[in-house]
Amino acid sequence: MTTLDVRPDLEAQVRADDRGHVFHSWSAQALIDPLPVAGGEGATFWDYAGTAYLDFSSQLVNLNLGHQHPDLVAAIQQQAGRLATIQPSMANDVRGELARRISEVAGDGFSKVFFTNGGADANENAVRMARLVTGKRKVLSMYRSYHGNTSTAITLTGDPRRWPNEPADGSVAHFFGPYAYRSPFHSSSPEEETDRALEHLEQTIILEGASTIGAIILETVVGTNGVLVPPPGYLPGVRALCDKYGIVYIADEVMVGFGRIGEWFAFQAFDATPDLITFAKGVNSGYVPLGGVVISDRIAAHFDTVSFPGGLTYSGHPLACAAGVATFEVFERDGILERVRDLGARVVEPRLRAIAERHPSVGEVRGRGLFWAIELVRDRETREPLVPFNAAGADAAPVAAVAAACKEAGLWPFTHFNRIHVAPPLVISEEDLVRGLDIIDAALDAADAAL
Known part of the structure; x- marks a missing residue:
């Protein structure tokens, strides 16, 4: 002070x-x-x-x-001094380096990153990718969730902030996720909560029509709506249901990615790998707005010869990415x-x-x-x-x-x-x-x- x-x-x-x-x-x-x-x-x-x-x-x-944080401030100052901004259709050193670093910590099977301005538009674009790849429009999301303020993201949201914004995206349906302390399934153990929550999700898929569902989006650990840590086996079970019914699994890591629970991405603590990972917030601590989608190689390949119909003027902004690269350096240096x-x-x-x-x-x-x-x-x-x-x-x-x-x-x-x-x-x-x-x-x- x-x-x-x-x-x-x-x-x-x-x-x-x-x-x-x-x-x-x-x-x-x-x-x-x-x-x-x-x-x-x-x-x-x-x-x-x-x-x-x-x-x-x-x-x-x-x-x-x-x-x-002095390292993040210095990175922004240095970047502003040499190249303050450049449009996203051009290659940029810090943008490319940050995308590579994010892909590397996401693990095998992830090579590409689409940058956005924040978490809501990350989720919007992840849903768009899933719909384009599968040809199916409907998306399932949890009650007790928050996915952002834009049209589809607020519809995906499962808390009262959605209510005054309805109707928005009519192709969203909600389901109950696991919440052992207030179990909607009357479970008596975490294992039972997992089994019953997965049974409920599968019934929702069947009744909503698996042939209509392009994606399931989950906060890996539910954030604002309860810090709900998934019980053992739940996320692997979601992964298996997505594989069974040809559904894209989107992990919303906007709040819990980049170290919040002690992992680069929270899904890495639960033995389940999504198809798309959305991020924002902790990628550079919000010093300059930044979000994005980490795209599995399978989904990225779809757009090798098919144009992706989306973009933002400030996608991968150099000032934001410079702070993101500095974030990686601090994480690694300081453990x-x-x-x-x-x-x-x-x-x-x-x-x-x-x-x-x-x-x-x-x-x-x-x-x-x-x-x-x-x-x-x-x-x-x-x-x-x-x-x-x-x-x-x-x-x-x-x-x-x-x-x-x-x-x-x-x-x-x-x-x-x-x-x-x-x-x-x-x-x-x-x-x-x-x-x-x-x-x-x-x-x-x-x-x-x-x-």
Whole structure:
């Protein structure tokens, strides 16, 4: 934090410009009061008065390498000095290098990357590829999912943000994914949840018409809608169903790719290989917008002599790709994947288990690496959520009270419905990670008080 960043005299102007002229996403404009942010470094950001917050949401679970990482900033500055932009139809060194590096970590069978500006258009283009290759238009996606804000992506989404946007893409159907804590299949074990969830998916395929279904898209680990880690065997089972019925398997790795659970891509932890992988966020921590689709060789071959009917002016933007190449260098030099696995297993999981034991409002903790959810309930026996699904206003007050207690203590949390998510930057110090968990522990007293 520097004196240049801390300028209380500027805060009023920043707030006035924002409230007067910025139209914010997912918001009723007159009911919000966004925090004016002056600066950030590592796992911390601060306002114009100098109040600092531990960023336990990595902004929107994208800031994997934290605020103002010097290597990423330097890469952008250097690239801007020699070639700030070039159209996507031309070859560019950092674009090609980043595509090669992404293909290499994706594993055997992946050689090509189509770059987009973010996660939503990555999913849009992956669906387009699947439809073109299979000749089938319908796409299946989970309830409790988020795939983006554009037309097909918001239709694929399985949370309430879809509702006011309907109808959009009429060729989407939803199904129940595994969620052992609130099993829609009345399962009594993870293995049973897998078996019943796969049986349900196969019945959905049959009843929707396998001959009409071009793709199934899944968040490898469901993100905003619950940090739902797939039970053993589920993703291999999805892969087998896709093979059986000639369906393209799309893994949405926008939130969990690039180290969030301690793997380059989360699917690599679950013994299943998709046909298409979508990514964004952590590929360069959002320093310059970037997303994309990693394309299996089988699907890429379809477009060897058939034109792909899609493109974006800023596809593979050099500034974004330079930050992406720098991200790979930081990951490899600093052992980020190993660090995430260590901190998740040694620090976060045991601490969250202890928090769950201590607070009667905690029904379950679940996650992997540096991606966890604390699910809050009114009653551990009935598992009634602390706040209702899609709660707002007074109904959401108990979780809002927890969030307010976190902020008062210097931590910016990620909350969604009846959950607190733990998703700090992957470069957070162990000391700050422990301090953040301490703050959440104390803040949960507000949830206990609501019981």
